[in-house]
Amino acid sequence: MGVIIKEVGKALPRRVVHNTELEKLIDTNNEWIMERTGIEERRVAEEEKALDLAAAAAREALGDTDYDTIDLLIVATVTPDMLVPSMGALLKKELKLANAVAFDINTACSGFLYGLWMAEALMKNGAAEGSHTNHIGRALVVGVERLSRIVDWTDRGTSILFGDGAGAALLEMDDKKDGILSSFMKNYDDEGDVLTCGMEYLKNPFAKDEDVKQCLRMHGTKVFKFAVNAVGEVMDEALKRAGLTPDDIDHYIPHQANMRIITSAAQRFKQPLEKFQVSINGTGNVSAASVPMAMHDCYRSGKIKEGDLVMLVGFGGGLSAGALIYRA
Numbered sequence: 182m183g184v185i186i187k188e189v190g191k192a193l194p195r196r197v198v199h200n201t202e203l204e205k206l207i208d209t210n211n212e213w214i215m216e217r218t219g220i221e222e223r224r225v226a227e228e229e230k231a232l233d234l235a236a237a238a239a240r241e242a243l244g245d246t247d248y249d250t251i252d253l254l255i256v257a258t259v260t261p262d263m264l265v266p267s268m269g270a271l272l273k274k275e276l277k278l279a280n281a282v283a284f285d286i287n288t289a290c291s292g293f294l295y296g297l298w299m300a301e302a303l304m305k306n307g308a309a310e311g312s313h314t315n316h317i318g319r320a321l322v323v324g325v326e327r328l329s330r331i332v333d334w335t336d337r338g339t340s341i342l343f344g345d346g347a348g349a350a351l352l353e354m355d356d357k358k359d360g361i362l363s364s365f366m367k368n369y370d371d372e373g374d375v376l377t378c379g380m381e382y383l384k385n386p387f388a389k390d391e392d393v394k395q396c397l398r399m400h401g402t403k404v405f406k407f408a409v410n411a412v413g414e415v416m417d418e419a420l421k422r423a424g425l426t427p428d429d430i431d432h433y434i435p436h437q438a439n440m441r442i443i444t445s446a447a448q449r450f451k452q453p454l455e456k457f458q459v460s461i462n463g464t465g466n467v468s469a470a471s472v473p474m475a476m477h478d479c480y481r482s483g484k485i486k487e488g489d490l491v492m493l494v495g496f497g498g499g500l501s502a503g504a505l506i507y508r509a
């Protein structure tokens with residue numbers, strides 16, 4: 182018995198912002214961005230709320246599934262529309278998922294990986310003999326971001342990298358298939374505050390809080406080094422736990438943060454780059470939505486066949502990282 186990934190979904194805002202448009206806002210150019218990141222354009226929400234994107238991606242993943250059979254909904258995001266209710270609660274209401282337990286998680290760009298890891302554990306726990314917790318036959322894990330709301334559009338070190346979008350995966354218990362074979366999540370302390378976004382709360386007459394600007398701050402080269410090392414570590418560990426070698430994996434679907442990070446993972450594990458899903462050029466880094474969006478691209482292009490071994494890899498703020506291997 183295993184937890185399988187049954188379907189995926191993806192949604193993007195309509196507005197495309199090409200690198201050449203950024204040239205008009207900041208001191209940058211298309212060639213530099215393409216060469217250093219692999220990003221050519223990204224989507225930016227003009228009218229779409231995060232909820233609209235999440236709902237569209239979730240509906241695609243759900244297809245004609247009976248919505249009443251969804252027992253769990255986990256939304257990974259750092260840019261929810263509201264603090265209360267959570268995106269999970271908003272999405273549950275929007276989709277009319279009568280029986281879903283819904284909540285959010287924030288582990289930045291690793292969020293979707295942590296969501297899958299948690300969903301699998303909760304599903305297996307609920308199914309175990311003598312279990313005293315919720316039975317979960319089907320779960321929906323969604324990654325959604327409107328990072329354009331927390332990007333400083335005057336900062337050329339960050340504004341070129343990020344975009345908006347949503348991705349979703351429908352998980353199901355299956356008594357004949359393996360599904361998820363292994364996973365490994367790890368948190369690393371962000372000692373140098375290399376990737377942060379503050380919270381801009383209201384002033385109150387009693388507290389002595391300093392003013393905080395709610396925008397992404399990043400030390401690019403330090404994050405780059407962290408990412409390369411963390412990706413190697415979590416991939417290694419997930420492979421070890423599944424008893425597999427890099428050659429056994431048919432498709433690698435990494436977080437889409439920088440093409441050079443993807444290339445370095447391929448080199449480290451001596452794998453052809455063709456095995457790695459690359460979606461970054463059209464969307465940039467969409468944090469928790471990047472991995473499910475890239476999964477969607479990999480499925481819809483017909484690359485993933487039943488029985489193939491797939492590895493998902495995430496890394497990001499926290500600092501955090503995770504890898505998960507499943508049989509399609």
Ligand SMILES: CC(C)(COP(=O)(O)OP(=O)(O)OC[C@H]1O[C@@H](n2cnc3c(N)ncnc32)[C@H](O)[C@@H]1OP(=O)(O)O)[C@@H](O)C(=O)NCCC(=O)NCCS
Nearest residue numbers: 209210213217290337338341401402404405438439496497
């Ligand atoms: C941000 C990033 C693309 C910068 O690339 P880099 O190769 O590290 O570039 P550097 O920051 O060293 O800057 C190199 C030069 O380009 C300049 N530069 C920086 N941003 C620029 C831009 N948008 N356009 C043009 N030039 C730029 C710098 O000022 C620097 O100039 P200098 O050599 O005259 O000082 C890269 O560090 C990166 O992708 N880091 C990881 C980010 C990430 O993954 N974040 C999310 C994690 S989930």
